[in-house]
Amino acid sequence: MPNKPPRLATRLLHWLCPPHLAEELEGDLDELFQQRICEAGLRQAQWRYLRDVISLVPLALAQRNTDTVFSQNPTNTIMIRNYLKIAVRNLVRAKGFAFINIAGLAVGMTAAALIGLWIQSEQTYDRFYPKTDRIYQVYNRDTFSGETQAWETTPRPLAPYLAAHYPDIEAAARYRPTSFLFTTAGKHLNADGAFADPSFLTLFDFPFVAGTVQTALREPTGIVLTKSLATRLFGTAEAIGKTVQLDHTDSFLVTGVLDDLPDNSRFSKVEYLLPYAYFIAQGRGSDEWSSNNDYSFVLLKPNASASAVDAKIKAVTARQLNGILDDVSHRQIFLHPASRWHLYAKQENGQLVAGQIVTVRLFAVIAALILLVAAVNFVNLSTARSEKRAKEIGVRKVAGALRSSLIFQFLCESVLLAVVAGVVTLGLLLCCLPVFNEITGKHLSPGFGSWTFWLIAFAFVLFTGLLAGSYPALYLANFQPIRIMKGTFRPAQSAFSPRKGLVVLQFTFAIVLIIGTLVIRQQISYARERDNGYNQNNLLFSYLNGNLSSHVTALQQDLIKSGAAVSVSQSMGPMTEINTRQWGLSWQGSTKADKDLEFDRFGTDAHFLQTTGTKLAAGRELDVYRYPTDSNAVMLNETAVKTMRLSQPLGATIRFLSQDWHVVGVVKDFIFASPYEAVNPVIVSGPNKSVVLNWTSIRLNPERPVAGNLETIEAVFKKYEPSYPFDFAFADESYKAKFAAEQRIGVLTGLFSGLTIFITCLGLFGLAAYTAQQRTKEIGIRKALGASVGSIIQLLSVQFLKLMLIAFLIGAPIGWYTLDQWLAGYAYRIAIGPGIIVLTLAVATLIVMATVSSQAIKAALINPVNALRSE
Amino acid sequence: MKGTYLGEFEEVVLLAVAIRSGDAYGAAVVNEIEQQMGRSVNLGAVHSALNRLQEKGLVSSEMGGMTAERGGRRKRLYTVTAYGRRVLEEVRQLRNQMWNAIPGFN
Numbered sequence: 005m006p007n008k009p010p011r012l013a014t015r016l017l018h019w020l021c022p023p024h025l026a027e028e029l030e031g032d033l034d035e036l037f038q039q040r041i042c043e044a045g046l047r048q049a050q051w052r053y054l055r056d057v058i059s060l061v062p063l064a065l066a067q068r069n070t071d072t073v074f075s076q077n078p079t080n081t082i083m084i085r086n087y088l089k090i091a092v093r094n095l096v097r098a099k100g101f102a103f104i105n106i107a108g109l110a111v112g113m114t115a116a117a118l119i120g121l122w123i124q125s126e127q128t129y130d131r132f133y134p135k136t137d138r139i140y141q142v143y144n145r146d147t148f149s150g151e152t153q154a155w156e157t158t159p160r161p162l163a164p165y166l167a168a169h170y171p172d173i174e175a176a177a178r179y180r181p182t183s184f185l186f187t188t189a190g191k192h193l194n195a196d197g198a199f200a201d202p203s204f205l206t207l208f209d210f211p212f213v214a215g216t217v218q219t220a221l222r223e224p225t226g227i228v229l230t231k232s233l234a235t236r237l238f239g240t241a242e243a244i245g246k247t248v249q250l251d252h253t254d255s256f257l258v259t260g261v262l263d264d265l266p267d268n269s270r271f272s273k274v275e276y277l278l279p280y281a282y283f284i285a286q287g288r289g290s291d292e293w294s295s296n297n298d299y300s301f302v303l304l305k306p307n308a309s310a311s312a313v314d315a316k317i318k319a320v321t322a323r324q325l326n327g328i329l330d331d332v333s334h335r336q337i338f339l340h341p342a343s344r345w346h347l348y349a350k351q352e353n354g355q356l357v358a359g360q361i362v363t364v365r366l367f368a369v370i371a372a373l374i375l376l377v378a379a380v381n382f383v384n385l386s387t388a389r390s391e392k393r394a395k396e397i398g399v400r401k402v403a404g405a406l407r408s409s410l411i412f413q414f415l416c417e418s419v420l421l422a423v424v425a426g427v428v429t430l431g432l433l434l435c436c437l438p439v440f441n442e443i444t445g446k447h448l449s450p451g452f453g454s455w456t457f458w459l460i461a462f463a464f465v466l467f468t469g470l471l472a473g474s475y476p477a478l479y480l481a482n483f484q485p486i487r488i489m490k491g492t493f494r495p496a497q498s499a500f501s502p503r504k505g506l507v508v509l510q511f512t513f514a515i516v517l518i519i520g521t522l523v524i525r526q527q528i529s530y531a532r533e534r535d536n537g538y539n540q541n542n543l544l545f546s547y548l549n550g551n552l553s554s555h556v557t558a559l560q561q562d563l564i565k566s567g568a569a570v571s572v573s574q575s576m577g578p579m580t581e582i583n584t585r586q587w588g589l590s591w592q593g594s595t596k597a598d599k600d601l602e603f604d605r606f607g608t609d610a611h612f613l614q615t616t617g618t619k620l621a622a623g624r625e626l627d628v629y630r631y632p633t634d635s636n637a638v639m640l641n642e643t644a645v646k647t648m649r650l651s652q653p654l655g656a657t658i659r660f661l662s663q664d665w666h667v668v669g670v671v672k673d674f675i676f677a678s679p680y681e682a683v684n685p686v687i688v689s690g691p692n693k694s695v696v697l698n699w700t701s702i703r704l705n706p707e708r709p710v711a712g713n714l715e716t717i718e719a720v721f722k723k724y725e726p727s728y729p730f731d732f733a734f735a736d737e738s739y740k741a742k743f744a745a746e747q748r749i750g751v752l753t754g755l756f757s758g759l760t761i762f763i764t765c766l767g768l769f770g771l772a773a774y775t776a777q778q779r780t781k782e783i784g785i786r787k788a789l790g791a792s793v794g795s796i797i798q799l800l801s802v803q804f805l806k807l808m809l810i811a812f813l814i815g816a817p818i819g820w821y822t823l824d825q826w827l828a829g830y831a832y833r834i835a836i837g838p839g840i841i842v843l844t845l846a847v848a849t850l851i852v853m854a855t856v857s858s859q860a861i862k863a864a865l866i867n868p869v870n871a872l873r874s875e
Numbered sequence: 876m877k878g879t880y881l882g883e884f885e886e887v888v889l890l891a892v893a894i895r896s897g898d899a900y901g902a903a904v905v906n907e908i909e910q911q912m913g914r915s916v917n918l919g920a921v922h923s924a925l926n927r928l929q930e931k932g933l934v935s936s937e938m939g940g941m942t943a944e945r946g947g948r949r950k951r952l953y954t955v956t957a958y959g960r961r962v963l964e965e966v967r968q969l970r971n972q973m974w975n976a977i978p979g980f981n
């Protein structure tokens with residue numbers, strides 16, 4: 005037959021029809037097909053063939069029900085029932101192995117599920133607003149002395165300008181974070197929120213509990229609260245029409261109550277919104293195009309392309325700034341889509357590149373590998389124990405089982421095991437989630453109520469079962485019945501068996517994770533123990549609210565007199581943060597490029613050294629009370645002296661903010677910002693008019709209990725400003741918070757390497773137990789011939805140690821390279837020395853020995869008589 | 876029509892079986908209809924019509940012998956039963972009767 009009808013259609017026919025019907029129908033189809041090739045051509049014939057087959061479907065289905073005799077359905081279900089029964093019997097017979105398999109799979113699946121939930125939450129960040137795909141944030145970009153930078157604050161007039169001049173932009177909103185003291189009937193509390201244009205609410209569509217988008221934020225004296233803030237203020241969410249007073253000045257009418265903003269929104273910390281118009285009416289901020297202090301969000305029209313809009317608006321700010329800035333040729337604005345705000349917000353050479361997404365990907369890889377390690381356990385144990393099943397396979401094959409039906413049987417078994425493990429996983433998940441949430445600082449929940457969860461869970465279990473079961477199924481189904489039945493059957497024992505390879509794979513992963521855990525730990529403690537150059541204990545900072553700033557001198561004297569503080573000074577901000585940055589400095593011998601140098605600036609009136617505990621390297625410290633000219637004096641840190649190449653820093657004159665400052669002292673370097681970064685040059689300046697010292701730093705009296713000191717200080721503060729609560733921050737606590745992110749990664753890596761090691765050990769334990777059992781006779785003979793217990797233990801452990809060593813040779817370089825990349829992100833970092841590598845080897849050896857030796861010892865101690873008598 | 880309703884397509888198929896009497900199987904009926912009516916029909920439609928006709932007792936069928944032209948596959952041969960023939964005649968009679976009743980059409 006030269007031309008064949010479409011294969012797929014024929015197959016469909018055979019699949020649907022009982023055989024007798026298929027014969028007759030196919031005959032008809034074929035005849036018509038050949039005939040039509042002659043009449044209308046091959047194409048047409050094929051097309052008609054397909055149409056005919058489809059038209060036969062209802063007929064075939066109707067015939068199927070009446071002719072059950074020919075259908076193979078019942079035998080299928082009978083076999084499946086048989087498979088399940090055998091599977092359950094096998095599990096019950098070898099309880100130990102079943103336990104190892106289920107425990108390993110369950111732990112692996114739990115780890116993967118936890119990471120999965122975390123990844124899901126990371127990926128939904130800012131992607132759930134109804135108009136997410138049309139929302140963009142406007143970023144600024146410019147080049148400073150050859151270095152391109154992007155930043156997210158923009159000029160105040162930008163958003164209205166964009167909305168008015170570009171038809172592709174449907175709406176634009178300005179947004180500016182703020183913090184206020186709220187007062188309602190005798191209640192005071194501080195809360196974080198933001199000023200925003202009315203369009204902000206239409207952009208993001210935050211759901212209202214009360215009030216509407218149309219009325220909220222329109223009036224300059226209206227405020228929108230979140231449900232939780234409203235409840236805290238008024239004791240009820242029904243707050244519409246009530247008033248709150250902010251900072252003891254203006255009163256606002258509550259015009260809307262929002263549902264609390266979701267955790268995975270960048271605005272989750274926002275508790276209220278104030279009209280942006282109020283911010284302008286206060287005379288705060290600036291309308292200059294050169295001052296970048298506001299966030300601008302835009303909503304594009306449904307069909308507008310972001311890249312086209314990007315190109316159109318690129319030069320908006322540059323045009324406005326022409327003539328105001330020296331060089332506007334590199335000044336640009338660009339759009340950053342909402343879907344990328346959380347995961348792709350790392351600024352690099354003026355581009356926003358992968359940031360958090362790197363961590364997300366890393367954890368995705370870890371999840372996949374943990375699951376793989378758990379699957380490998382199953383593979384190893386089932387192939388190792390294949391001899392036990394060989395007879396069964398032989399009998400089944402002789403009785404006519406096809407290779408495909410054996411594969412199906414073993415897949416059924418592994419899926420059954422995965423289902424049991426899945427049930428255990430659910431339990432583990434419920435137990436672990438609270439702890440995991442604490443570590444990650446999230447509120448993850450699997451959503452047991454939704455059917456998508458169960459669908460995903462089912463798919464996950466099925467996937468795990470197939471992942472673990474497919475290799476053993478293929479391996480077992482390939483056994484040759486004749487060799488099994490003759491008894492000459494020996495499962496694969498080549499020099500390199502896949503099983504050994506898989507054990508090496510498991511160990512490699514475990515070793516990489518061990519190195520990771522050790523390196524991250526060491527890096528964190530290295531940074532934590534870094535001498536930060538000042539005394540963090542008993543040091544606290546407080547903002548000078550309301551009247552406090554006009555009574556500073558009296559306040560300071562009272563604090564000292566009360567005995568609660570040993571030293572007090574004014575400052576620009578808490579010392580644990582960067583207060584402000586200063587550039588454009590010039591001094592004798594400075595070059596034009598030096599103007600781009602950035603200095604971190606602090607301010608003080610006096611007693612800087614005693615209050616903070618920093619050390620003087622040269623000269624004297626600032627004291628405006630003793631030397632009135634010190635208002636215009638500065639102290640430098642050692643790094644600043646080095647950066648400025650000053651050989652004689654004392655008495656030098658520096659110019660910035662259009663005035664001269666003279667250097668009176670040099671302070672030893674101290675670390676205030678990130679402990680992982682190199683020390684920046686620092687200027688500590690006196691309280692010149694342009695410097696606002698509205699914070700106070702207080703060194704508590706170490707002789708007295710902290711709680712008592714705080715009470716005393718609060719009383720003194722209340723004396724001068726009774727209407728504000730006493731808010732403060734401890735230096736040591738703020739400093740510790742800087743370790744949180746690394747701490748989190750450290751704990752997570754530790755946790756997951758622990759789990760991996762646990763799973764690997766389970767598998768190893770199973771293999772060791774099985775080998776020992778297999779070699780019982782050999783060990784008996786060896787012992788009878790005089791082998792010592794030690795040599796037998798060695799015999800059984802050495803093979804596993806060898807595998808571990810191979811894994812170490814592969815894993816150590818991988819781990820070293822990966823962690824070195826991670827450390828490259830830190831300026832102040834450890835070097836991965838041989839110490840860590842040796843420690844890893846020691847830990848791995850110890851783990852292997854601990855796992856294997858119990859089995860080895862057990863086997864070695866058996867009385868050879870018992871081992872040999874059994875025949 | 877005495878309780879046996881014959882659809883338009885069923886009637887066509889029944890006629891085709893009668894025309895091809897002795898050699899009426901699925902593909903042959905399809906060919907016959909396509910030639911007579913000049914339109915294409917689906918094999919599925921023909922087979923389900925044949926099934927219905929058989930259920931109504933208008934045709935009977937039996938498996939034929941193997942032939943080389945169909946790759947050794949047997950075919951199901953349909954023949955019009957006596958009852959089927961009577962139904963066809965009744966249909967024809969009814970048609971004629973109605974034609975004759977149209978005024979000024981002779």
